[in-house]
Amino acid sequence: MALFGKRIELGTLFEDVADRGHSTTVHLSRPLDIAPSMGTALDPPALARLVRVAAGWFAGAGVRPGDRVAISKRDHWDLVLLCCAAARLGAVPVPLSACLEKDVLDILLKRLDPALLVVDAARWADGRPVNSATIRTLVLDRDVDRKPGDSSVLSLDDVRGHTVPAPRRRPADDPLAILHTSGTTGVPKLVVHSTRTLLRRLVDFEAHRWPVLAARPDDVAAAAFSFAHGRALAWTAAVSALGPEKMVVITSADWDEARPPLEEHRPTIMEAQPSTFVRWRSHCRTGAFDRVRLYVSTFDAVHPPTVRTFLNATGHPRPVWLQGWGQTETGPLTFRFFTRRAMRPERGRHPTTRDLGRPVPGRTRLRVVDRETLRPVPRGTAGLLACSTKALCLDYTAERARYLRKRAGRWFITGDLGVLTRSGRLLLLDREADALPGASCVEVEDVIEDRLPGVGECVVLSVPGGPAQPVLVVEDGRLDPGRWQAAVADLPELAEPVLTTWERIPRTATGKVRRAALREHLGLAPETHGTGEWT
Structure with missing residues (x-):
């Protein structure tokens, strides 16, 4: 572009x-x-x-x-x-x-x-x-x-007024x-x-005028995420190139700060990190989101209740939610559009955000490999996800050996676990370091949050030699035991839940749960079912 x-x-x-x-x-x-x-x-x-x-x-x-x-x-x-x-x-x-x-x-x-x-x-x-x-x-x-x-x-004062060199x-x-x-x-x-990997491969692609995805001249594009991370550079460059009517920058998930600009400018494209969407769920009916046609979520897993809530909050007749999966090292690898219909619970079917669609056509490829041998496994088999993309980063600073260990020719091991279906769709399971044998921590979190609306967030930690430990963000500190038992009756065995508040969960700047720190806080052993070799 x-x-x-x-x-x-x-x-x-x-x-x-x-x-x-x-x-x-x-x-x-x-x-x-x-x-x-x-x-x-x-x-x-x-x-x-x-x-x-x-x-x-x-x-x-x-x-x-x-x-x-x-x-x-x-x-x-x-x-x-x-x-x-x-x-x-x-x-x-x-x-x-x-x-x-x-x-x-x-x-x-x-x-x-x-x-x-x-x-x-x-x-x-x-x-x-x-x-x-x-x-x-x-x-x-x-x-x-x-x-x-x-x-x-x-x-x-020591550096003001210095002559600015030419670019x-x-x-x-x-x-x-x-x-x-x-x-x-x-x-x-x-x-x-x-420049080639970040601007030419990632930003230029995003700055193309794709239907639905790209900002139009009459759009108001808003962003609320950590501006210390690479997504901030890509978003700024791509959206500036596309030239919407307005760009709205929200620097905090605190609703008292976010509400005035959102209600004044009423975005038509709203991008935020999942933790921010979760924090705003109780405020989504204020009118701030009533013009949104496109929601964008990156950085971390997002659960169905959050997607459903925001899709239902807008007055747009056919809003979509773009869920991207990728890494700082690779940029976006897959994406999928969620609609109101896709997020609607139906008898016998649980809506999932683990289905992340197919690799970006013509730009990325995926394969699943065995966690021990690193050999490709058949479609439908769970394993380590490896990607091939020309947007792959050059290196890890001062950790060259770590970078080379994760790379084999054009293939790069992401450290995530997943399944490629026969049709080529990606079903994401967990980070390898957080694996839950025979199941998926993230999928269990999906189900629990969907079945217990009073739970603001669920984090499931695998525990070798014992049942997985659920941690529930419940602001009022209460959870009905009967409702809990009914919600998890058909799920893998879980320990009694730990109830906590949002502020007591250790997080990164992007709102992602620092699971190792949370394990330590709860007194759990640091060992998991994963090796941690591919982080």
């Missing part, structure tokens, strides 16, 4: 949009942390100027082409703008979620060895990284205390950005993508 005759580029994205007179306005749920005086409605020329200003900050801090720039601040869309600024200099941006614990951040910074670390006051208050003596640090939103002659810590584009197969995975099972991986 060409952006008005030009290829999409990260560093000059908003300049290219502004140069062609693009009229899309970005509406924010709160002002940018790096430019609060700009308010909550920004047009492409203003965004282009801000990216150039930020590029000047980085140049003033000594950033050069090829340098890595690590960025860790409170979640907001300005993470994307700072990535654009680094890319404009020919540097390699590395957005790092502010939700990462300090010891994890230290590990990632050691692997990255960035030329510049960009933080806000909140992250700075956590304490300097253990290897900060060798990392120049720019603190965005406050003056910094430092010893005389200490040039390793900079404030914005410097990296070769198409050189690293463009490094993006971390969610980290549900431990320290996140640092995934290296190039």
Whole structure:
């Protein structure tokens, strides 16, 4: 997809949009942390100027082409703008979620060895990284205390007004950005993508004017997910290229923040991470979603009650829900459209969101292999999922052996378990590390949430040598024993459920449950039925 005759580029994205007179306005749920005086409605020329200003900050801090720039601040869309600024200099941006614990951040910074670390006051208050003596640090939103002659810590006053160099584009197969995975099972991986894999293979494809899927000139496209993850770069670039009437950026799942912009601008396309949709279920009848024609969900499994609730909340006659499956390493691998009819419970049939459709035609291929031998298994047999895609990342930073272990020629082992049906559809089971023998934790979660409407979320943890442990988010702390027994009577054996609240579940920045941390919190042994070898 060409952006008005030009290829999409990260560093000059908003300049290219502004140069062609693009009229899309970005509406924010709160002002940018790096430019609060700009308010909550920004047009492409203003965004282009801000990216150039930020590029000047980085140049003033000594950033050069090829340098890595690590960025860790409170979640907001300005993470994307700072990535654009680094890319404009020919540097390699590395957005790092502010939700990462300090010891994890230290590990990632050691692997990255960035030329510049960009933080806000909140992250700075956590304490300097253990290897900060060798990392120049720019603190965005406050003056910094430092010893005389200490040039390793900079404030914005130290770098403002620097001449902005001309845009410097990296070769198409050189690293463009490094993006971390969610980290549900431990320290996140640092995934290296190039211009070819991220922009040419993923963004260009998404920016094509596909029926139903693509934003149209009269659309209002809203997004609510972690802007420290790779999806934020892809969404921003693709939607900007398509040019909807408005883009709406929601920076928190807190309904008090999300409601005003959603009700004012009333999106027609709503993309959010599944955990955010779950948090908003009780508010979906407020009118904020009454124009939505397309919902988009990525990052994690989404369960039928959530999909059904939002499809029924819109006044559009034929809304659809796009569920994508993929990884930071690969981009989307399959997708499926869910409709109201597909989510309707019928006698003898439980609606499922585990059926994720077929591989993206002409772009991805899937195969299922035996977990021990890695040899292909027949259709209809469960096993490890491997994919083939030209959008595959280049490497894992400082973990080359791990990357090579998961790759065999053009095939890459995703670490997920699933089944390819005879017709070629993918039935997703679990992560290999969370396997439940003879069943699927995610499918059991589907059924329990569907049968017990008072359960906000269900998490099932496999337990070797014993029944699986269900954990239920029940805000009022109550669950009728009789209803529980009736709901699970035909399911695999389960232990007595643990009742908890949303806030007590350990999560990643994308809202995914940190299952290993939850196991530890519950006093369960760390061992699972999986090997964890393919995480």
